[in-house]
Amino acid sequence: MKEIKQDNKVSRREFVKQGSTVLATAAGLSALGAPAILSAQNVNSRINLGVIGTGSRGGSIMRAIRDHEQSLITDLCDVYPPNLEEARNYTGNDKVRMHTDWRKVLEQKDVDAIVVSTPLYLHVQMSIAALEAGKHVFSEKSMGLNMKQLNQMLAAAQKHSDLVYLVGYQSRLNESLKMVRELVEAGSLGRITQFYCHFDRNQTWKKEGLPPEFDRQLNWRLYKEYCGGLLTEVVTHEIDQVLDVLGTMPKSASFYGNIMIYKDGREHHDSIMGSWEMEDGVLGVGTAHLSNASQGSGWSLLGTHGTVESYGGTLKIYWEKQARHLDSVGIEHKFTTIKLGQSLKESESPNLTPAKVITFDIDSSYDLATAREFEHFYDCILNGVKPIMDAVSCRNSSIAALMAYHSSMDHGRRYTREQVEAMG
Numbered sequence: 339m340k341e342i343k344q345d346n347k348v349s350r351r352e353f354v355k356q357g358s359t360v361l362a363t364a365a366g367l368s369a370l371g372a373p374a375i376l377s378a379q380n381v382n383s384r385i386n387l388g389v390i391g392t393g394s395r396g397g398s399i400m401r402a403i404r405d406h407e408q409s410l411i412t413d414l415c416d417v418y419p420p421n422l423e424e425a426r427n428y429t430g431n432d433k434v435r436m437h438t439d440w441r442k443v444l445e446q447k448d449v450d451a452i453v454v455s456t457p458l459y460l461h462v463q464m465s466i467a468a469l470e471a472g473k474h475v476f477s478e479k480s481m482g483l484n485m486k487q488l489n490q491m492l493a494a495a496q497k498h499s500d501l502v503y504l505v506g507y508q509s510r511l512n513e514s515l516k517m518v519r520e521l522v523e524a525g526s527l528g529r530i531t532q533f534y535c536h537f538d539r540n541q542t543w544k545k546e547g548l549p550p551e552f553d554r555q556l557n558w559r560l561y562k563e564y565c566g567g568l569l570t571e572v573v574t575h576e577i578d579q580v581l582d583v584l585g586t587m588p589k590s591a592s593f594y595g596n597i598m599i600y601k602d603g604r605e606h607h608d609s610i611m612g613s614w615e616m617e618d619g620v621l622g623v624g625t626a627h628l629s630n631a632s633q634g635s636g637w638s639l640l641g642t643h644g645t646v647e648s649y650g651g652t653l654k655i656y657w658e659k660q661a662r663h664l665d666s667v668g669i670e671h672k673f674t675t676i677k678l679g680q681s682l683k684e685s686e687s688p689n690l691t692p693a694k695v696i697t698f699d700i701d702s703s704y705d706l707a708t709a710r711e712f713e714h715f716y717d718c719i720l721n722g723v724k725p726i727m728d729a730v731s732c733r734n735s736s737i738a739a740l741m742a743y744h745s746s747m748d749h750g751r752r753y754t755r756e757q758v759e760a761m762g
């Protein structure tokens with residue numbers, strides 16, 4: 339088997355240092371009298387960030403980026419006072435301004451970019467208003483709650499193409515994903531026929547002990563008015579990566595869901611399972627649940643020549659030993675001695691080569707992966723780099739999740755992409 343060499347060990351310090359080349363470029367421009375932030379309305383030497391929604395993810399983002407010299411968190415906003423107050427500790431800025439009305443953040447003239455880390459139903463409203471106010475936008479995933487929001491968001495991002503709009507599908511920047519993309523493009527896995535996406539946890543998702551007036555709003559993951567449950571919240575990460583590699587979209591989806599364990603008044607299922615049929619006939623399974631974590635979170639691609647599994651920043655690659663239909667596939671196998679049209683003996687066992695295991699340090703660290711996605715965000719703002727997690731591709735990932743969601747809410751009825759897109 340051909341060896342795949344991967345030198346991807348980067349410490350947090352080196353990683354931050356590497357990122358500072360962006361700052362150096364910006365500083366150089368400033369010294370020449372040019373604005374450091376080329377497309378923003380002001381000329382700050384750092385990107386001033388306003389963070390709207392300072393809960394769990396907002397806090398993780400702030401902790402991951404507080405060492406970054408390219409940005410400064412100048413404004414915080416949350417409607418829940420304990421979360422807002424706690425966030426103050428993560429900014430590294432004792433002059434940070436605090437707000438409870440998110441529109442006030444957009445009014446700050448010296449704010450260059452907004453981080454939207456509120457519940458899903460608010461992403462689009464806040465992101466569009468921020469673009470209208472001339473701010474760059476980092477919005478958490480998914481892109482929007484329904485088709486109407488997705489369409490409005492795409493139109494606004496296209497209208498404000500001078501500003502950066504980037505969605506927080508951070509795994510899209512994974513080195514492991516890049517390697518899978520290369521394997522698939524080179525034909526090394528042969529013809530892909532199936533994929534599997536899992537996002538499995540053992541946790542209730544329900545926050546206890548909240549003041550009654552905040553209970554529903556902070557337990558937003560449980561209710562239809564705020565998000566699409568497991569599908570728009572977690573499976574969306576996995577299908578996003580698979581779509582990126584395959585370069586196709588689902589034609590239809592059929593999903594089932596049940597509330598198996600947590601009969602506490604929630605509206606969203608705690609267990610879902612189903613399948614997508616892709617435009618080119620590839621079949622994919624999606625599962626997620628909140629009562630068993632054994633399968634972990636990740637995805638796999640199965641092809642005529644091999645299989646790749648991507649879990650938590652580690653790739654496992656297996657090659658098929660018996661590939662009796664290689665002649666019809668018409669792609670030469672790169673990693674074994676199997677020749678096109680060759681039929682191997684059925685008795686050969688096991689059927690797969692041992693897994694080639696490759697771990698990618700940054701991909702496997704939630705903090706470093708978050709820091710990396712903000713490095714990309716800064717790069718888009720400062721250097722005009724095109725966002726990788728852009729409005730078009732993130733709308734597609736959101737549609738794939740919505741197709742599964744609507745089917746799961748309709749007892750597994752198959753929903754086509756056209757039906758979901760027509761929903762508005």
Ligand SMILES: NC(=O)c1ccc[n+]([C@@H]2O[C@H](COP(=O)([O-])OP(=O)(O)OC[C@H]3O[C@@H](n4cnc5c(N)ncnc54)[C@H](O)[C@@H]3O)[C@@H](O)[C@H]2O)c1
Nearest residue numbers: 391392393394395396416417418421455456457458478479
């Ligand atoms: N990319 C990732 O890996 C990742 C991980 C976790 C969460 N997320 C996403 O981040 C977002 C937030 O998730 P979370 O886990 O932090 O939820 P959370 O409930 O912990 O935090 C959301 C915060 O938004 C605040 N909020 C609600 N309405 C508001 C309003 N009108 N104005 C200002 N603040 C408001 C809430 O008070 C809360 O503090 C979600 O979209 C989620 O899908 C992404």
